[in-house]
Amino acid sequence: MFESVEQVQKRLLDQNYIAGKKIATVVYLATKLNKPVLIEGPAGVGKTELAKVVAAAVGRPLIRLQCYEGLDESKALYEWEYSKQLLYTQMLRDRINDVIAGTKSMKEAAERIASQDDVFFSERFIVARPLLKAITSSEPICLLIDEVDKSDPEFEAFLLEVLSDYTVSVPEVGTIQAKHLPLVFLTSNDAREMTDALKRRCLHLHIDFPSTEEEVRILELKVPGIGERLVHDIVELVQRIRKLDLKKTPSISETLDWARALMVLNADELETELVNDTMNVILKHQGDIAKAQSELNALLQRKAAEKAAGTAQPAPAQPAAPAKKSVLH
Amino acid sequence: MQKKLVEFTNLLRKAGVRVSVAESLDAFSALDQMPLEDRELFKDALRTTMVKRGDEIETYDRLFDLFWSGFHDQLRQEMQQALGGMPEGFDLEQLMEQLRRMLENMDIDLGDLAKALLSMDANQLEKLIQQAGDEAEVQNIRNMLQIGFFSRRMTEQMDMEGAAGELRDLMERLREEGFDEERLRELGELLKAIQEAVRRAVRQYTERELDKQNHDYIERFRRESLLEKSFYNLTEEDLRKLREVVQRLAQKLKSVITMRRKRERRGKFDLKTTMRRNMAHGGIPFELVFKQRKKEKPKLVVLCDISSSVANVSRFFLQFIFSLQDCFTKVRSYVFVAELGEVTQLFRDHEIFDAIDLALDGGDVINPYTRSNFGMAFHTFWRDYLSAIDSRTTVVVIGDARNNYNDPRAWCLRDVHSKAKNVIWINPESPGAWGFGDSVMDKYLPYTDIAEECRNLKQLSRLVDRLIL
Secondary structure, eight states: OOSSHHHHHHHHHHTTOOOOHHHHHHHHHHHHHTOOEEEEOSTTSSHHHHHHHHHHHHTOOEEEEEOOTTOOHHHHTEEEOHHHHHHHHHHTHHHHHHHHTTOOSHHHHHHHHHHHGGGTSSGGGEEEOHHHHHHHOSSOOEEEEETGGGSOHHHHHHHHHHHHHSEEEETTTEEEEOSSOOEEEEEEOOSSOOOHHHHHHSEEEEOOOOOHHHHHHHHHHHSTTOOHHHHHHHHHHHHHHHHSOOSSOOOHHHHHHHHHHHHHTTOSSOOHHHHHHHGGGTOOSHHHHHHHHHHHHHHHHHHHHHHHHHHHTTSOHHHHHHHHHHHHO | OHHHHHHHHHHHHHTTOOOOHHHHHHHHHHHHTSOTTOHHHHHHHHHHHHOOOGGGHHHHHHHHIIIIIHHHHHHHHHHHHHHHTSOTTOOHHHHHHHHHHHHHTSOOOOOHHHHHHHHTOHHHHHHHHHHHHHHTTGGGOOSGGGHHHHHHHHHHHHTHHHHHHHHHHHHHHHHHTTOOHHHHHHHHHHHHHHHHHHHHHHHHHHHHHHHHHHTTHHHHHHHHHHHHSOGGGOOHHHHHHHHHHHHHHHHHHHHHHHHHHHHHHHOOBOHHHHHHHGGGGTTOOOSOOBOOOOOOOOEEEEEEEOSGGGHHHHHHHHHHHHHHHHHOSSEEEEEESSSEEEOHHHHHHSOHHHHHHHHHTTTTTSOSSSOOOHHHHHHHHHHHHGGGOOTTEEEEEESOOBOTTOOOOHHHHHHHHHHSSEEEEEESSOGGGTTSTTBOHHHHGGGOSEEEEOOSHHHHHHHHHHOOO
8 A cells, every 4th residue: 555654744734734744653553463443532633533544545445433421232233123124023923834834843943943043143133333334335435433432331342353363253144354455544542541551452643732833833734825924923922822721722624714714814823802702612621711812912913023023124233133122021 | 583572472471561472473473564674653553462451552662772782882872982992093993904914824712702702793702702691690680789799700701801811712713913003902992892882791691681681670669659558658649640540440340330331231032021012913023021120329428537637538538439439320429527428419510639628628519627516517417418219229338437426317318228239448548446545336237238448549449349239
């Protein structure tokens, strides 16, 4: 699929995804070693997105399983279609009479029926859920198991079989082996620690919030046409806000939303009023907004000072220097 | 390489990173797929296969640098330094060239080390030093005082003296052969400097080894002791560190509960109802019915003593309660000294540390500067909030039951106990002290389902494990 780590980076970039070397290395290894990747990190750093773009980059369809509390194998793996089975039993009643016709004892009749019972426990009556679909798919696919930390610990246990051998065991039918090895991504927000057994079977990737430079690149890539100045202002403020002790830290996707919102409002730099009006795009708690306010004011003040210094600059270089300093202090 | 990797794996394990055999095998096969020259890639490949916890990444990074690069660079640095120490106008290449020409015509047999020293072959030297390190079993080093001992053992193992002797003989031979006197002097100085450099490198090698062995030791010790440390002695700093541990604990509690709930949710196939329901279809079972048990949402009522006798402890427990409230929807939290007041809303509205400070201050609902009176607090609870308790409620009382010789009014707790599903008492004092002095724990004991001493994190986590909510 990929020849080198650099190629991974390039192909993901083609999909509008900026992958650092760490991310690219893991993706590359996952394709080479046929191992699932467990992606951990705070919400909104592009974990799910990574799975999507990798699927797009290698041109495979993506099957997604969204985990939630109480998700069980009948929702994730397969389910017997009881009503269909029952319906068939009713409709085939005459046939059943044929089968047991001429039997002399109950025992014999029961045995005759028993010899036929795999009709009712065959793949015909199985409703395939995402995991089984991924395993039985006739073309190679990508499987995304999203927010696996939201699922119950016991669900994790039965994921193990799928992840290590790419097989699914249905007791009545037998073990179903994957036709093509799927490329599996699991994402987790670290709401709870995954078991060691699961981690052992996966490659581990920790994605954190991007550095300032990376975030600038992301913004420029994802929000084409945005002014350079605005990008830097946004990123600087967001990076500062992330350092605060907040209930919910703004994610990359929220930064993007904010940038888009500001674009729509035709902003080319951050101003107090504008930011106050749009702050709720990146911060979702009233308390957080109040906290961020002071950060914002400090930033805007500094910018104003820089601006003043900037206008002072065109004056003759030598005498202007001390003047500039005094403005800054 | 394989040996190195196994060694590194062992090192990681020693530092508390869990690396399974399967994972180190993965690391091997990952390295097969990667170009090894790129250090960054190499590091990432090892990390993704072996280190799977966010909090272990930092340890890994430090160990990686310690293990995979450091010595290599250090040795080269030392060699550079040795060269830099040579007098002005010294021309290494010229000297080497002359030396090589000279040696070509001479029949001289040098040992590995002497050869490496003479040719300043850093790779070879590194290999020799590492070999000596293995043979001298430097990995057994345990403390600072052994650095000298192991360094000496290594130089002996390498036979530095022997190599030095060989080189002296060589110089002698060179002189006899009529090697330029000036060059000879330079060579002598150079060799001396390089030998010094190697000795220094050996010492650094030992020091690094000690670092490796001791890595994380201190930190682990601190963490362990944090678990063992009594709540009474926690510092502000400790409390902050505990926050994470407490949250994890609360999370664990939550997952236990959801698991239990889920098991109840699925229900069994209900034959009787199915038949009855499907009579309309002529007995053909179109509609299946499962026995559904009622979902049981756990309700938690927490009463926490915040009197000055348990000030530090309650600070910690409030943290625990705060985290509980984050995890569960139906938690009602109360604090008391003599009066009792509800702080549920307070916890909802504020950040953890603000909330705790406010709660310890009485949270505007009670006066914290009185003497504790459990009887009065329970009575208030019985009078005002008993209705909030039903058969699904677990009541948790946190306090030392030191009642200042007031009336314990144990009957209040008895009523609470008879209505609630469980009453759990968490007492920071050890059972030996219960009932002595002004402790009325013995009076309350009959009306609790679980009463546990809990004075450090370890005990608390054990308690959480045992709690059946």
